[in-house]
Amino acid sequence: MEVEIKSLGKFKFVEEGEGEPLILLHGLFGALSNFKDLFDHFKAKYRVIIPMLPLFDLGLDTGVGALAKYVQKFIETRQFDKVHLMGNSLGGHVGLIYTLHNQEKVKTLTLTGSSGLFENGMGETYPKRGDYEYIRKKTELTFYDPNIATKDLVDEVYSIVNNRLKAIKIIALAKSAIRNNLSEELRDIKVPTCLIWGKNDTVTPPMVAEEFKQLLPNSELYWIDKCGHAPMMEVPAEFNRLLSDFLARHSHN
Numbered sequence: 001m002e003v004e005i006k007s008l009g010k011f012k013f014v015e016e017g018e019g020e021p022l023i024l025l026h027g028l029f030g031a032l033s034n035f036k037d038l039f040d041h042f043k044a045k046y047r048v049i050i051p052m053l054p055l056f057d058l059g060l061d062t063g064v065g066a067l068a069k070y071v072q073k074f075i076e077t078r079q080f081d082k083v084h085l086m087g088n089s090l091g092g093h094v095g096l097i098y099t100l101h102n103q104e105k106v107k108t109l110t111l112t113g114s115s116g117l118f119e120n121g122m123g124e125t126y127p128k129r130g131d132y133e134y135i136r137k138k139t140e141l142t143f144y145d146p147n148i149a150t151k152d153l154v155d156e157v158y159s160i161v162n163n164r165l166k167a168i169k170i171i172a173l174a175k176s177a178i179r180n181n182l183s184e185e186l187r188d189i190k191v192p193t194c195l196i197w198g199k200n201d202t203v204t205p206p207m208v209a210e211e212f213k214q215l216l217p218n219s220e221l222y223w224i225d226k227c228g229h230a231p232m233m234e235v236p237a238e239f240n241r242l243l244s245d246f247l248a249r250h251s252h253n
Contacts, residue, residue, distance in 0.1 A: 012052040017043030027089025037236030063176035068097035086110040110194040113229040115177045143228040144200040186215035193219040194246040198227030
């Protein structure tokens with residue numbers, strides 16, 4: 001994805017388009033490429049922003065709460081008033097925590113393959129950190145169609161988990177996500193929430209989406225068949241259509 005990464009103080013982000021802000025929050029292995037189709041589609045109508053979450057720079061406070069605070073500071077710095085938030089995987093979890101504490105700032109929330117209730121992680125440790133085949137198979141399991149796990153994508157995950165410090169951060173964040181269960185708090189979120197879920201998600205299985213639907217009072221749930229943990233990558237046209245319809249009902253655009 002050829003885009004200019006902008007800087008503002010400690011924040012790095014990608015931003016294009018005009019209109020209401022649509023902020024995309026990536027997951028643990030979330031590269032900008034994960035959002036390519038989404039970004040290109042929505043920048044025609046929205047101001048689309050992808051903050052680069054400081055997954056590996058959180059110091060001692062490596063957890064989902066710290067990432068949510070980072071998003072809060074980013075939104076404050078940019079002086080955005082009403083944002084559309086969309087998060088995948090850990091990014092969804094960060095979006096939920098931010099929304100819990102800042103409902104007046106959030107116009108809509110969209111979750112896809114979000115953690116926050118239950119997830120099958122990459123494992124508590126990386127016993128086979130240097131094993132490329134193992135990482136390739138793990139990456140393929142993210143998708144219904146293993147071919148979505150291109151060599152570039154596998155290389156990217158491999159380079160992260162092979163960097164010892166990054167691997168430690170990833171494990172800390174994954175453990176933090178598992179500990180930070182939001183089931184008691186979700187009923188407090190009144191923001192219109194769109195759940196878009198792959199029916200074949202093995203990381204946050206369909207029962208997770210159903211539980212989110214039950215617990216979030218103002219939510220609607222859409223399924224995408226033959227699709228895994230990252231619908232916006234695997235079935236972008238269908239994902240963009242569902243999200244467009246939802247946002248259109250809650251936007252001035």
